[in-house]
Amino acid sequence: xxxxxxxxxxxxxxxxxxxxxxxxxxxxxxxxxxxxxxxxxxxxxxxxxxxxxxxxxxxxxxxxxxxxxxxxxxxxxxxxxxxxxxxxxxxxxxxxxxxxxxxxxxxxxxxxxxxxxxxxxxxxxxx
Amino acid sequence: xxxxxxxxxxxxxxxxxxxxxxxxxxxxxxxxxxxxxxxxxxxxxxxxxxxxxxxxxxxxxxxxxxxxxxxxxxxxxxxxxxxxxxxxxxxxxxxxxxxxxxxxxxxxxxxxxxxxxxxxxxxxxxxxxxxxxxxxxxxxxxxxxxxxxxxxxxxxxxxxxxxxxxxxxxxxxxxxxxxxxxxxxxxxxxxxxxxxxxxxxxxxxxxxxxxxxxxxxxxxxx
Numbered sequence: 011x012x013x014x015x016x017x018x019x020x021x022x023x024x025x026x027x028x029x030x031x032x033x034x035x036x037x038x039x040x041x042x043x044x045x046x047x048x049x050x051x052x053x054x055x056x057x058x059x060x061x062x063x064x065x066x067x068x069x070x071x072x073x074x075x076x077x078x079x080x081x082x083x084x085x086x087x088x089x090x091x092x093x094x095x096x097x098x099x100x101x102x103x104x105x106x107x108x109x110x111x112x113x114x115x116x117x118x119x120x121x122x123x124x125x126x127x128x129x130x131x132x133x134x135x136x137x
Numbered sequence: 138x139x140x141x142x143x144x145x146x147x148x149x150x151x152x153x154x155x156x157x158x159x160x161x162x163x164x165x166x167x168x169x170x171x172x173x174x175x176x177x178x179x180x181x182x183x184x185x186x187x188x189x190x191x192x193x194x195x196x197x198x199x200x201x202x203x204x205x206x207x208x209x210x211x212x213x214x215x216x217x218x219x220x221x222x223x224x225x226x227x228x229x230x231x232x233x234x235x236x237x238x239x240x241x242x243x244x245x246x247x248x249x250x251x252x253x254x255x256x257x258x259x260x261x262x263x264x265x266x267x268x269x270x271x272x273x274x275x276x277x278x279x280x281x282x283x284x285x286x287x288x289x290x291x292x293x294x295x296x297x298x299x300x301x302x303x304x305x306x307x308x309x310x311x312x313x314x315x316x317x318x319x320x321x322x323x324x325x326x327x328x329x330x331x332x333x334x335x336x337x338x339x340x341x342x343x344x345x346x347x348x349x350x351x352x353x354x355x356x357x358x359x
Contacts, residue, residue, distance in 0.1 A: 053177070058184035062191055097181070100146040101189050 013132035015125055016065035017043035018052055018087075022079055023071045023113050024121040031118070037125045049073075050083025057094040057108055066132035067107045068094075071121050074112045084112060104135045138167035138258075139231045140265045141174060141251040143182060150189045152248050153225060156197065159186070160223040161250065162216075163203035164230035171265055173251050174229030176203045182229060182250055207234025213241055220245045256287075273343030273350065279331055281322030286344075288315035294336040296320075 015038070024043075031037045046052060049072035060068045070091055072084030088110040095105040109128065113120040144152075153159055161183045169175025183199045190197040202219065204212045207230035216238065220226050228235045229250040238247040255267040270287035276294075277284060286292045290308045297316035300307030304317040323331050343350070 053180070055177075055180040055184045058181065058188050062184065062188045093181075097146060097185050098188075101185065101192065102147075103192075 012038065012040050013066040013129055013136070014040045014064055015042075015128045015132065016060040016063075016068045017041065017071060017121070017125065017128075018049060018056070018060075018069070019043055019045055019071040019113075019121065020049045020073060020079075020083065021045060021047050022073060022115045023049075024118045025116040026118045031122065036122045038129060041125055043121075048078075048080045048083035049087035050078075050080055050085075052087050052090060054090050054093050054097070057091065058097060061098065061103075061107075066136065067109075067128040069109045069111060069124050069128050071111045071113045071124055074114060077115060079115075084110075088112075104131070106131050107135055138170055138256070139233070139253060140171045140255050140257040140267075141168050141231050141253045143173060143178065143229075144250060144252055146185045146189055149182070149186060149227070149250060150193070153186065153190075153197070153227065156224040158198045158223045159200075160220055160226045161186070161199055161201050162207070162226050162228050162230070163201070164207045164228070164234050165203055166206045166208065166230070166234075168229060168231055168251065169203075171257075171259070172263075174231075179203055179229055182227070186227075204230075206230075208237055210237075210241060213238060217242045217245060270344070272339075272341070273345075274340065276336065279334065279336065280319045281326065281328070283315050283319050283322065285315055285319065294339055296332070 028037070028041065028043045032039060032041070049070050052070060057068055070087050072087045073079060075085055078084045091108055091110040094108045098108060099105040111120065111124040161179050163169070163176055163179035164174050172178060179201045183201050187197060187199055206212050207228060220242065221244070225246040225248055226238065227248045227250045228238060231251065232249065232253040235247055235249045238245055256269040256271055257265040257267045260266050267287050269284060272286045285294060290306055291298055293316065297314050301314035301317055304314055306312040306314045320332065323329055
């Protein structure tokens with residue numbers, strides 16, 4: 011079964027592009043990631059719309075709380091992910107299908123791990 | 138301001154059952170300030186409803202709009218025309234806005250997107266607290282500016298009940314006893330004599346017990 015994963019990351023997260031990750035076979039083909047200037051720019055609406063557009067699981071990869079380039083961007087993003095969790099739960103969905111990950115600046119490995127974790131959650135939710 | 142909160146998404150989905158084209162209508166008044174029904178919340182509610190209906194296999198067409206206020210007639214004027222292509226309008230104003238649309242906009246099927254909760258103040262980002270009950274007979278000059286109608290669980294007029302302990306209300310230890318605070322405040326101001334004034338039995342007619350209230354000001358009438 012193929013699941014569709016949508017990610018959002020900030021300008022400073024993951025130094026390698028999605029296409030390169032796919033070419034290296036590190037992430038599935040049905041993975042898409044939007045790079046934002048800062049995850050603090052992300053709105054709850056964006057997370058919900060990602061599901062509406064077909065994502066089986068959605069995640070946000072932002073800076074570590076204490077190293078956010080914009081001071082509190084990833085903290086804000088985490089709160090918005092929290093509200094999105096509440097809404098999808100009200101809709102009868104598993105709240106684990108949307109998640110926040112805090113990732114060290116420029117690190118790609120944790121993003122790959124996040125994708126794999128969300129694939130696993132989406133597959134579990136579908137079974 | 139008037140404080141409100143979003144209704145649960147499932148309640149909203151039940152409400153719009155059978156609706157194929159919906160206008161979600163926000164308000165930039167109090168509900169925008171308390172983050173319940175302004176532009177941003179209209180976007181979130183719309184996205185949640187689209188997702189919910191899509192999961193039900195019943196996609197819905199939703200448009201979004203926000204009015205300056207829903208409690209003044211001039212802002213509602215365009216609504217009947219705006220709404221004519223929609224099966225329903227989900228208002229994210231307070232109950233005043235929903236009622237006003239129902240009263241004035243013939244042919245508009247208006248539904249409430251929020252639960253209107255109280256008149257309150259913003260303690261900090263994301264936290265609001267009730268401060269006024271809109272009872273129509275203000276006694277704040279007698280009570281150091283603290284309202285015993287809204288902030289005493291029993292709306293007592295002449296001092297605390299027997300349940301007040303250590304300055305806290307018996308309903309919840311996190312709630313200050315407002316009469317304890319009134320006492321402290323008046324003592325600090327050396328206005329303790331006020332505490333000896335007995336407030337008469339309250340006439341609740343002004344609080345809505347006499348039916349819907351109306352206020353007229355002759356000098357402002359057209």
